[in-house]
Amino acid sequence: MEEKSRSDPISLLSLPPEIQSKICSCLAQSFEQSALNAVLRTCKQLYEIALPHSVSFYQNKSYRIDDCGSCSRARNVQFLRYILIQRPELSRYVKTVIFGSFSPDSPKFEHPRDTAHPDDTKSTKAEVGVFRETIQRKLGQFGLERFPWYDSWVGEWLDGLAQGTTDAQVTLILLICPNIGTLLFERPRGAPVFIRFLFVVGLLSNAIPGGHYPEMPSSVPLWNVQDVYHEANIVDVHYNDFAAHAQPLFFLPRLRFYECNVVFGGDGDPQGLTLLKPRSSPIEEIVLRATVVSGPVLLAMLKACKALKKLEYVHLCTRTAYRGVNPQQLEEALLLHADTLENLFVNFNDLRDKRWEWEGHTDRLYMGTRFSQLHSLKRLTISMQAITGILAGPPDTNTNSPQMPLRVEEAPSLIECLPESLEYLKILACGEEIQEKAAELLRTVEKQQRFTKLTYIGFFFNRWLMESEVDLRCGSPNVQLDIRYLDREEYSDGLPPLAPKSGFGGVRNQISRIYGADARQQYLMRRGL
Structure with missing residues (x-):
């Protein structure tokens, strides 16, 4: 008898109500509406359990x-x-x-x-x-x-x-x-x-902490929103009014995660973002992919956050959008959250000509030593130029633009600008000239003189720009040294992939949370996220 009971299939009806509810929740989250509808039609018991999930x-x-x-x-x-x-x-x-x-x-x-x-x-x-x-x-x-x-x-x-x-x-x-x-x-x-x-939501949410409507906070629309994502689905039609939409969202009292794709923040005007009160937003994570925002725009966003834990910024270059925040502007904004920032992913798309005024402004090519003041930072993924002032190779140029320098001699070494708190370091778009700075860092880690928390160090080189492979080693048993040589296609994995041309003549945003769930997941998996 005991052996037979083990082989008998367990029916959905025999499961505890909480398990039944969890199954219905999974069906709803995977958008298997037809399967959920079948559960609704099964019996009264399952109907009562599945009904709330059918609209969730x-x-x-x-x-x-x-x-x-x-x-x-x-x-x-x-x-x-x-x-x-x-x-x-x-x-x-x-x-x-x-x-x-x-x-x-x-x-x-x-x-x-x-x-x-x-x-x-x-x-x-x-x-x-x-x-x-x-x-x-x-x-x-x-x-x-x-x-x-x-x-x-x-x-x-x-x-x-x-x-x-x-x-x-x-x-x-x-x-x-x-x-x-x-x-x-x-x-x-x-x-x-x-x-x-x-605008009304922002007005009411901003008024609540001031005590204007203390008796009815839960009545404010979108009061319980914790995760907001918005996008432009066509890359060539930039989301140049995103700030007008983002500003009231930053007032939401329970918002923790904010992401916007194909952001275009103009050449400097932060628009309504300046109305945000410093340290007023509970947002902990900001993701801006396929993005061109100015330094003032990014600074206004980060100023508004009470305690930012994660920032991802991936720069987009198109025919109509070359400018954007530069590394030292980003460094200034990040220092506002030196006590809380734990995870930073930055890709400035170094191989593209961003048409900045390079001549006389080489300091704008890299972050400075103040970056080391981010003493809570645990994970850092960044391109070689932004952290060392060295470019892997000449970028795509325009005949009307001055040539970007391949090396800024006065830029700091890695050990001067990296925070001691780092546990994970990945440097993208590397070229041969990073070897001296990389070797110095690895010797320092091996001797346990500094950066004692580092367990992963990755240098990802652009193979097509190199004459030979590099000779980098780390004898520390506690550190995984990851040296890779990427082809052009693999290099682009650090940047959002783009779908073919759309009917509007633009390029589709293929990492969309709305339309491109599969492509997005593959992109994040390739990046190790």
């Missing part, structure tokens, strides 16, 4: 990277009808929302589903009445009617809901779901209702 992940985007990334208006209408009118008690279970690009002019970027079913894209007059009552009830408690723009904004919002615009629909979903923890969205095209909504 809401995504509305195109499923092909060349479909313009538009939201489906019909999908939004269906979701609003369900969680606001039919089963309003379920709105509190919505935890993750993912939106493709949304716009007040949705028909211009029509989702295939809406083209096939145009009658499903608009709400009824009665439903718009419920929307009106909901907006007025939820926002009325904050006294926003005293602002001159309030009535016209709500009117525009309601008009958009009646017409079925994704701008208005997305904004209402964000308003009525109080426990959203993760928000992912593609750069909106215009979207005045959503942009004003972000």
Whole structure:
């Protein structure tokens, strides 16, 4: 009997409720909605357990990277009808929302589903009445009617809901779901209702700590958001208004992780980011990939963080975006978090001509010795030029640009500028001339004179720029020395991969959390993250 009981299969119904709930959560997180729907139809017991998970992940985007990334208006209408009118008690279970690009002019970027079913894209007059009552009830408690723009904004919002615009629909979903923890969205095209909504969220979130509304903090929209990701999906159409969207998000009281891809921060103006109060944001991790932001923009972002633990900055060079923060501007910004910064990944894309004014400004090519003051830093991945002032080889140049220097003689040695707290060090885009500085560091580590916490040191050389392999050794048994020689294709693994040209004539963002989950995961795995 005992042997038979061991071989009997365990049914889903026989599992404890907490295990059943965990299984449903996994199905929801993997977007296996069809499988979750099957569980809902099984029996009453599993229906009750699976129902909250059926709305926990809401995504509305195109499923092909060349479909313009538009939201489906019909999908939004269906979701609003369900969680606001039919089963309003379920709105509190919505935890993750993912939106493709949304716009007040949705028909211009029509989702295939809406083209096939145009009658499903608009709400009824009665439903718009419920929307009106909901907006007025939820926002009325904050006294926003005293602002001159309030009535016209709500009117525009309601008009958009009646017409079925994704701008208005997305904004209402964000308003009525109080426990959203993760928000992912593609750069909106215009979207005045959503942009004003972000302004309101920032206004209210900023007011709470001041005591204006101490009795109702949980009523503030997006109050529970901890993870925000937004992007431009087309690389050649830069996210040049990202600061206007990021500024109110930085006010969110529980936000810990912020990522923006294909950021374009202009040549210096930090825009609304200057309104952020120093040390006011709880953000601990910032990731900016395929990015061109100026020193003032990055400084404004980092100033706003209370205690930053991780920063990733990957510079993008395109025909229209060459400038960006330089190493010493980055160093200045990082020193604001010398007591807390633990993980830093920086790739300035050294092999591309960024069209800076190199002549007379060689100090802008590398960080200085103040970098060693980051005494909490444990993991560092950085390119050779930024840390040593040495370039592996000549970059791609433009005949109208001065030649970048290959070596800055007054730049510090590695042991002068690296923090003693480092446990992991990887230097990318190396050339032969780093050997002297690298050997000095390895001798110091081997003799245990300094950097006693280092357990990994990696030098990744650009093979196609070298005449021979280097001779670097470390006799310390506690240190893994990783010497690699990368081809051009492997070198690009430190930079976001790009998909083919899109229908708009631009290059797609292939590491998108919204559209490119598989490519993104492969990219991070190649980088060892």
